[in-house]
Amino acid sequence: MCSTVQDIRKSFASLRIEKKLGHQELAQFLEITEAELIDAHVGISKLDVIKSTPQMARAIRLKKPWSNLIPMIQRLGDVMSSATNKSTVHELKGSYKNAYLENETYKIVSDHFQLQLKYLGCEFAYLFEECKEDAVQRSIQFFDECGQAVYKIFLLPDSHHWYFDEIAKRHGDTHQEPGILIHDQMIEEISDQSSQINRFNELKQLGCECAKPIDTEALRFILESAAHLKLPLKILLTNLAVHQTYQGPVHEWVNVSSWGHLIHQDFKLNLDLRKIPHIWLVHHLHRENMKTSIELFNQNGAMVLVIGHADYAELNQVENWQNLIKQGSAGEFSSLAAELES
Numbered sequence: 001m002c003s004t005v006q007d008i009r010k011s012f013a014s015l016r017i018e019k020k021l022g023h024q025e026l027a028q029f030l031e032i033t034e035a036e037l038i039d040a041h042v043g044i045s046k047l048d049v050i051k052s053t054p055q056m057a058r059a060i061r062l063k064k065p066w067s068n069l070i071p072m073i074q075r076l077g078d079v080m081s082s083a084t085n086k087s088t089v090h091e092l093k094g095s096y097k098n099a100y101l102e103n104e105t106y107k108i109v110s111d112h113f114q115l116q117l118k119y120l121g122c123e124f125a126y127l128f129e130e131c132k133e134d135a136v137q138r139s140i141q142f143f144d145e146c147g148q149a150v151y152k153i154f155l156l157p158d159s160h161h162w163y164f165d166e167i168a169k170r171h172g173d174t175h176q177e178p179g180i181l182i183h184d185q186m187i188e189e190i191s192d193q194s195s196q197i198n199r200f201n202e203l204k205q206l207g208c209e210c211a212k213p214i215d216t217e218a219l220r221f222i223l224e225s226a227a228h229l230k231l232p233l234k235i236l237l238t239n240l241a242v243h244q245t246y247q248g249p250v251h252e253w254v255n256v257s258s259w260g261h262l263i264h265q266d267f268k269l270n271l272d273l274r275k276i277p278h279i280w281l282v283h284h285l286h287r288e289n290m291k292t293s294i295e296l297f298n299q300n301g302a303m304v305l306v307i308g309h310a311d312y313a314e315l316n317q318v319e320n321w322q323n324l325i326k327q328g329s330a331g332e333f334s335s336l337a338a339e340l341e342s
Contacts, residue, residue, distance in 0.1 A: 005040045005178045005179075008030060008032065008036070008037060008040035009040055009041060009044075009056075011026075011030055012026060012037065012040070012041070012057065013056060013057075015029065016130075023037060023038070023149070024084075024149065032147075033143075033146065033147025033148065033182050034143065034147060034148065034149045035124050035143035035147035035148070035149070035180060035182065036147055036180065036182060038059050038126050038128055038141060038143075039059065039061070039124070039126070039178050039179070039180050040059075040178050041057050041058050041059040041128070041178070042058075042059045042060070042061050042126070042176055042177065042178045043176050043177055043178055044056065044057070044058035044059070045058070046058070056130075056131065057128065057129060057130035057131070058128075058129050058130075059126045059127065059128045059129075060126060060127040060128075060168050060172050060173075060176065061124070061125075061126055061172070061173040061175065061176060062125040062126060062127065062140075062167075062171045062172065062173060063171055063172070063173040063174070065119065066117075066119045066122055066125060066142070067101055067104075067106060067119060068171065069125070069140070069167070069171060070096065070099050070101075070106050070108070070117075071099070072163070072166070072167050072170065072171070073096055073140065073153060073167075074095070074096045074097075074099060075160060075163050075166075076153075076155060076159050076160050076163055076164070077095055077158065077159050077160045078093060078094060078095045078156055078158060078159060079093070079094075079095065079096075079153050079154060079155055079156060079159055080092070080093050080153070080154040080155075080156060081093075081094065081113070081115065081151075081152075081153055081244065082151070082152040082153070082154060083115075083150070083151050083237045083239065083242045083244035084149050084150065084151070084152070084237075084239070085150075085237065085238075085239040085298070085304050086148070086272075086275055086298060086304075087271065087272045087273075087275035087276050087296075087298055087304050088237055088269070088270065088271055088272070088276075088296075088304050088305050089268075089269070089270040090235065090237035090244050090246070090269055090270075090305075091267065091268045091269075091270075092112070092113050092244070092246050092266055092267045092268075093156065093266040093267070094110040094111060094112065094113055094266065095110060096108045096110065096115075097109075097110050097111075098110065104118060104119050104120050105117065105118050105119070106119070112246060112247055112248040112266065112267075113244065113245060113246050113247070114243075114244070114245040114247075115242070115243070115244050115245075116242065116243040116244075117142075117151060117241065117242055118240070118241050118242070119241075120241075121144055121150060121239070121240040121241025121242070122142040122143070122144065122150060122151070122241050123143060123144055123145040124142070124143040124147075124180060125140065125141065125142045125143070126140070126141050127139075127140055127164065127167060127168055127172075128140075128141055135157075137154065137155075138154070138155040138159075138161060138164050139152055139153060139154045139155065140152065140153040140167070141153075142241065144239075144240060144241060145182070145183045146182060146183050146184070147180075147182040147183075150239050150240065150241040150242055151241060151242045151244075199295075199303055200278065200297050200301035200302070200303070201301070203280050203282065203295070209283070210282070210283055211280050211281065211282050211283070212280065212281045212329060213278065213279060213280050213281075214279050214280070214281055214294075214328060214329060215279070216273050216276075216279070217333065218279075218328040218329065218331065218333075219260075219273070219279050219294065219296075219328070220253075220255065220260060220273075221324075221327070221328050221333045222294070222324045222325060222327075222328040223250075223253050223260065223262055223307070224253035225324045225327075226250060226253075226321065226324060227250045227251055227252050227253040227262060227263075228253075229317075229320055230249045230250070230251055231249065231250065231309065231313070231317055231320060231321055232247065232248055232249045232309065232310035232312065232313050232317060233246075233247070233248070233249075233250055233307060233308065233309060233310055233321075234246070234247045234306075234307070234308050234309065234310045234311060235247075235262075235267075235269060235305070235306070235307050236305065236306040236307075237269075237304065237305055238303055238304065238305070238306075239304075246267050246269075247310045247311060247312070248264060248266070248267060248310065249264055250262050250263065250264050250267070251263060251264050251265070252264075258272060258273050258274040259271060259272055259273070260273055269305075271296075271305070275298060275299070276296045276297070276298065276304065276305075277297075277298075277299055278296070278297035278298075278299075278301070279294065279295075279296050279297075280294070280295045280296075280297070281293075281294060281325060281328075281329055282294075282295050291308070291309075291318075292308065292321070292322060292325045293306055293307060293308035294306070294307040294308070294325075308321075309321040
């Protein structure tokens with residue numbers, strides 16, 4: 001376990017190259033939280049970065065209220081919005097065109113995504129810069145009180161990078177020394193359960209005509225087939241701070257060990273299926289037609305993801321989705337999705 005800020009900084013620089021680990025993996029390797037990993041880079045100046053090795057990174061701690069940040073983030077132009085929980089990463093590209101504050105929640109509606117950012121679920125926020133290959137990657141990162149990442153915004157090559165420094169000037173905290181107080185992880189697990197476990201218990205009480213559990217192989221089949229057919233889907237990731245929804249087509253499903261990746265040019269969903277032990281098909285009667293979604297829960301019974309067909313899907317696309325649900329539920333994986341195209 002890294003015990004000092006300098007240890008964390010050195011390990012970050014070396015392990016990013018040697019093991020090519022992401023931030024979450026790095027934090028787990030060092031036995032610290034991801035927020036502590038980022039916070040260890042507070043206080044490093046741009047001059048320090050220039051003088052150091054190319055792997056050096058720096059962070060700027062931001063001050064509350066977080067609601068003041070969204071109007072400034074809108075000025076960054078197109079960005080990549082990344083919502084996360086322990087099992088899932090939900091990434092999409094777009095701009096924060098239409099944003100408004102409702103109570104303690106910022107709601108953003110764009111061409112193919114919707115975002116609800118609940119500030120009560122965000123305890124820490126940072127601007128973060130790190131060198132990746134020949135470019136500098138800039139991001140804004142939010143963490144909960146237990147140090148887990150809940151939401152990140154990454155600047156793209158065509159984003160307005162000059163405004164990143166303006167955010168630092170206006171919203172940088174006056175205290176820029178490393179060191180934060182992290183709450184025990186048990187608090188998050190209790191909150192997890194109290195907020196959403198009722199939904200999981202509700203599904204278990206419903207009859208099989210309304211809700212039915214399926215296994216990982218059935219989920220893989222349904223999503224891979226949906227990608228083969230390029231079906232438009234509606235995919236919602238949820239955590240204690242964020243609800244982020246993508247509506248659009250998916251073009252590819254990739255299996256990598258226990259991970260599954262659902263891909264479109266402006267969207268990517270990364271699922272660690274080892275951490276999603278509960279998968280349910282949920283049937284709804286909608287205007288005399290059956291509508292089925294897939295709800296995914298973690299080991300605590302908290303919902304992490306909901307997948308269904310897009311609201312704008314054509315009738316034949318809805319029928320294809322329902323056929324895939326039927327096949328997956330029955331374990332008929334040998335039937336190729338290509339047959340549905342005929």
